[in-house]
Amino acid sequence: MGQICPSTASPLCVGHRHLRHSLLSHGRSKAPTEFPDLSFLPPEMAISILSHLSATELCLAGCVNEYWQELADSELLWKGLCYSDWGNIDSFLPDGMVPIQSYKRLYLLMDDGSSLFNGDSVSGLEFLLNNGVVGPSDRHIGCFLHESRRLHADKVLRLLQDRRGVLDELVGLLDFHDVFLPDALRKFFTEVPAPKVRGDFLEHLLTKFSRRYFECNRDMGLPQDTTYVLCYSLIMLSVDLGSPHVKNKMTKREFIRNLRGAVQGTPGDYLVNLYDNIYLHGHVAKKSHYKVYNNADF
Template sequence: RDGSGSQRRAPQHCYSPDIYHLLKTRRGKEQHGFIDLEMLPPELGITILSYLNATDLCLAGCVWQDLGNDEYLWQGLCKSTWGHCSIYNKRLPAGFSYRRLYLQLDEGSLTFNANPQEGISYFMSKGILVDHPKELAKFIFYTRRLNWKMLQIYLDERRDVLDELVTLHNFSNQFLPNALRDFFRHIHAPEERGEYLETLITKFSHRFCTCNPGLVRDLGLSPDAVYVLCYSLILLSIDLTSPHVKNKMSKREFIRNTRRAAHNVSEDFVGHLYDNIYLIGHVAA
């Protein structure tokens, strides 16, 4: 009882079932220690460690050496980061290690991002890549660790690799602005207009028409018409997204200007192009 004579009630802990379970689990860990992965079935331990990145897996290997150096885990990290390498399709030599391969791929990528030619030479010296345009294009297409500015320099010098890289894209049944976004997601557009950008759009236009023969037939499109539409989409993207442009281009103006250069393209189709940029945004962002 307190001084007023009323009875003081003991504090009540109103935990939800989830919080209660969490507290109970934590108390259990404090009493018994954390679970040793080596005490679990190997398949379960490997599954748990498969969620780690390379750095954390190396740290885990300091505690659970056998699990942390498991080839299955390092193979998964290699192929999820560098989706295609020539060495994946070769007969692996005795003593081959995917952990060592990961470190070589990481080193080669860092080298490429400083000097593209030296990076590719490093990959070839380690037997990771073969000097064939299609193999190099696949490596670039399925890799996200290469700096886009260095990649632009490399592709500008190796047009044979660029040609193969373009053919890896499948634009079937894609709306033109979405296909262009997908293209620039793999092959970044240069910051300034020039010969390289013209080359990219020319190659894209031919590839888009090749992938969509029905659309070409029904809408009367051609590589030249797609080329014009691509430039119109890029200019419209800048116009609608740039804060420096105060007077935005209207849909009517876009249709009129575009059809002056691409006479055979229908007004409805050009209008849908405008709507896509207005709603989704820049094609080369």
């Protein structure tokens, strides 16, 4: 038979041959005891392997030798990490910013800033602004909160309580088109952490949500004030059905009867579906340490 790879084989083919030889050299009866050297592989394949590492693991990989360090410093890898942890970074970078020269430097600044933010939102945001990785406007900050996957819900909540303009921008980024009301409310509290107790700020949030939900679903025939009442009722129902301290759970009949006078014109089937959704899928503001879900406790 002819050669599998001719003498003029591509680097990828040569890389496969080196990798196969490295694995077979350990014998057929036992697993390899060491990872094959990335220098045996084409750079494209080596970078593809390293793309599965976290930032910390990537930095450690760069300590192996000079070649691994060169691979670990690849802008392609650090750009991927930036977008993985902070989403569409272009949406919150300062306007008119010069093209990014080093994604690794950007990642490290964002990482330091996010860690500071999770300790104190004011200090963390100030660090990000001073280092020019988040723009100064409410729109930039709202986009940063919307895109980031690394922020603690408590700290996001504190910032939004103090910066109502940022809250407006963040809510404006949410799309609830054709989303069932309880699911839209869950999505809202994923982005905008709910306060731990009922009060003025919760009412403010529900007002913002109701307005945005109406803007996204004008053809639904659900007025903004009706949406507000339904949202508050869904929160109360979530607590009632989910709390182990409530022995006598609200029935579907009671839920519908309580709402009929307050939301006249809303079809009974719609109210039935609202109740069923909470019964089957649980609280509209689930607890979580990070912003990705929520930390509400009504």
